[in-house]
Amino acid sequence: MQHAMPPLSALRAFEATARLGSVTAAAHELSVTHGAVSRQLRSLDEHFGVALFAKAGRGLELTNQGEQLQRDVGEAFARLRDSCTQLKRDVEDAPFTLACPGSLLARWLIPRLDRLHSELPEINLQVVVSENEHAFKRSDVSAILAFSAPPWPADVEVIELIAEQICAVASPRLAEQADPEHPETLFSSKLLYTTSRPQAWPQWANAHALDTALLDQALDAGQGFEHLYYLMEAAMAGLGVAIVPKLIAEDDLRSGRLIAPWGDIETSARLCLWLPRHVTQRRSVQLAEWLKRELDDTLLSR
Amino acid sequence: MQHAMPPLSALRAFEATARLGSVTAAAHELSVTHGAVSRQLRSLDEHFGVALFAKAGRGLELTNQGEQLQRDVGEAFARLRDSCTQLKRDVEDAPFTLACPGSLLARWLIPRLDRLHSELPEINLQVVVSENEHAFKRSDVSAILAFSAPPWPADVEVIELIAEQICAVASPRLAEQADPEHPETLFSSKLLYTTSRPQAWPQWANAHALDTALLDQALDAGQGFEHLYYLMEAAMAGLGVAIVPKLIAEDDLRSGRLIAPWGDIETSARLCLWLPRHVTQRRSVQLAEWLKRELDDTLLSR
DNA sequence: GTCATATGTGAGCTAGAGTCACTGATCGAT
DNA sequence: ATCGATCAGTGACTCTAGCTCACATATGAC
Numbered sequence: 001m002q003h004a005m006p007p008l009s010a011l012r013a014f015e016a017t018a019r020l021g022s023v024t025a026a027a028h029e030l031s032v033t034h035g036a037v038s039r040q041l042r043s044l045d046e047h048f049g050v051a052l053f054a055k056a057g058r059g060l061e062l063t064n065q066g067e068q069l070q071r072d073v074g075e076a077f078a079r080l081r082d083s084c085t086q087l088k089r090d091v092e093d094a095p096f097t098l099a100c101p102g103s104l105l106a107r108w109l110i111p112r113l114d115r116l117h118s119e120l121p122e123i124n125l126q127v128v129v130s131e132n133e134h135a136f137k138r139s140d141v142s143a144i145l146a147f148s149a150p151p152w153p154a155d156v157e158v159i160e161l162i163a164e165q166i167c168a169v170a171s172p173r174l175a176e177q178a179d180p181e182h183p184e185t186l187f188s189s190k191l192l193y194t195t196s197r198p199q200a201w202p203q204w205a206n207a208h209a210l211d212t213a214l215l216d217q218a219l220d221a222g223q224g225f226e227h228l229y230y231l232m233e234a235a236m237a238g239l240g241v242a243i244v245p246k247l248i249a250e251d252d253l254r255s256g257r258l259i260a261p262w263g264d265i266e267t268s269a270r271l272c273l274w275l276p277r278h279v280t281q282r283r284s285v286q287l288a289e290w291l292k293r294e295l296d297d298t299l300l301s302r
Numbered sequence: 303m304q305h306a307m308p309p310l311s312a313l314r315a316f317e318a319t320a321r322l323g324s325v326t327a328a329a330h331e332l333s334v335t336h337g338a339v340s341r342q343l344r345s346l347d348e349h350f351g352v353a354l355f356a357k358a359g360r361g362l363e364l365t366n367q368g369e370q371l372q373r374d375v376g377e378a379f380a381r382l383r384d385s386c387t388q389l390k391r392d393v394e395d396a397p398f399t400l401a402c403p404g405s406l407l408a409r410w411l412i413p414r415l416d417r418l419h420s421e422l423p424e425i426n427l428q429v430v431v432s433e434n435e436h437a438f439k440r441s442d443v444s445a446i447l448a449f450s451a452p453p454w455p456a457d458v459e460v461i462e463l464i465a466e467q468i469c470a471v472a473s474p475r476l477a478e479q480a481d482p483e484h485p486e487t488l489f490s491s492k493l494l495y496t497t498s499r500p501q502a503w504p505q506w507a508n509a510h511a512l513d514t515a516l517l518d519q520a521l522d523a524g525q526g527f528e529h530l531y532y533l534m535e536a537a538m539a540g541l542g543v544a545i546v547p548k549l550i551a552e553d554d555l556r557s558g559r560l561i562a563p564w565g566d567i568e569t570s571a572r573l574c575l576w577l578p579r580h581v582t583q584r585r586s587v588q589l590a591e592w593l594k595r596e597l598d599d600t601l602l603s604r
Numbered sequence: 605g606t607c608a609t610a611t612g613t614g615a616g617c618t619a620g621a622g623t624c625a626c627t628g629a630t631c632g633a634t
Numbered sequence: 635a636t637c638g639a640t641c642a643g644t645g646a647c648t649c650t651a652g653c654t655c656a657c658a659t660a661t662g663a664c
Contacts, residue, residue, distance in 0.1 A: 007651085007652095009651090009652075032652090032653070032654085033653070033654060033655080035653080035654070035655080035656095036652065036653055036654075039652075039653085040652085055660090055661095057660095057661060057662075058660075058661050058662065059661095155643095
């Protein structure tokens, strides 16, 4: 016959009381009232059929049986405490690996990494490139920063940072031929886009209520690029008009290497921080808050 | 800063799941549903900020962090289990010491000890004499069997076995002079009693609606004894009429060494088994039940 | 005696732990 | 390919272990 274990909370109350020599002190350590601890001790007495403490003046002292129990239980709890503390420290000290598409990394995050490191030094951030959202398959990825549209899978926690804005950009030379009042004039240029986002130009055309036939024609004459990076280089080289996330073009727009005379539109996508569910760390939240602040600053300083 | 321990129930669920390799198996061991265990594991993940299990086919497997935790936690729980099992066995194997007044021991319990030992062999009973109810001050006393009247102190659990009956007894020679129909004729004999129970004769007189003055007179002519044992010897020797608990005189009445022609009366006292509070063992209950059975048999076989 | 300090406890409340019933995933067998 | 068996995850709900509160009781210092 297997002897049932007593309730663990009662054992913990016993351990703390035996170690500190006082119900009140144990209650304080466990953040409960002394009454709670007193009841737990009572239930242990009943479980074992023997008193573990005896009254001694105003306080208590261990009985022989109590001492016998304390020897092992004290060490067992010390071990539990140690290993839990150790694991938690290990988790907190491990590098926090943020995965992110190359373009976002190069054009937005890297210029701000220095500030991130100095403002959140305890995060121990590592950055890796990942073009798709399967980065969690690599178990050492702690978070993913990327543009994506709902619905999101159920087994990740997604923190929405800002709505994605896309805009049509061109080199200054090409852009000065365009009429901001008449976006359709733009279709006379080559339309450049990333192959991973073929819906970008149709979204833009739709937002400006432009003719689909005209768009299709212009798209046929245009060109898709595999990466946003090449797309923007192409636009800067004057090859045509590119449709890009405004956030990524931000610095180039400010420096004047690119011009976006036709304004920007909001898409259904969001810049999101993806986190694995149920394992929210404090630094995940800190990082999300820092990103939000930084994004707001980027947009306000425009 | 002190890292808080996770909830212990969650650690137990983790330990069982890691050891058995399955949520369902752990749930079965812990006598809960698999859903309960699943939630506990989830809460552990959140506490540590890292997944301790990863899906592996239909089941789970420990992550690196889970394995790290399992090493210590498994041993700590094994230690807790062992020491609790050990203490419980020690308590159960320790002798069960029953304290009892000498007269009750000699006249009722000792003649039945053989049967007690053979019917409840696992109790490992030891009997010690104790004339008063302070026997619990001796920490090795597990229970006290004694006559006593309520109210009882708050810090003991009292199991009432039977109501005390007292009767007036005399030697056969003396008793044949008495008239059972007229109890007051008894006052012509010397009244014998124990000094610890001076109220016995007045109770008896009151129950028979006898004159108090007559009683006092007879008491003055009578004699008190320090112990019931001497009192009964005196009665058997024909020194007078003794007032005694019927239970203790039972065997002498049956053998004819004493006669009780005036019947018996019930007092407010009870034969009780006193147990220390909050440390009820199974064998205390077994003993109480055995005593009740045996007392019923004693009374029925009259 | 009074006051400060400790533990014990009856009554009542609440958060945490559990159940139920369902979903989705995987794997073996037909 | 399909079906059924097995397993873990979860939303909604329920319930009770464990807590707090307030008071009782006991000890020791002054």
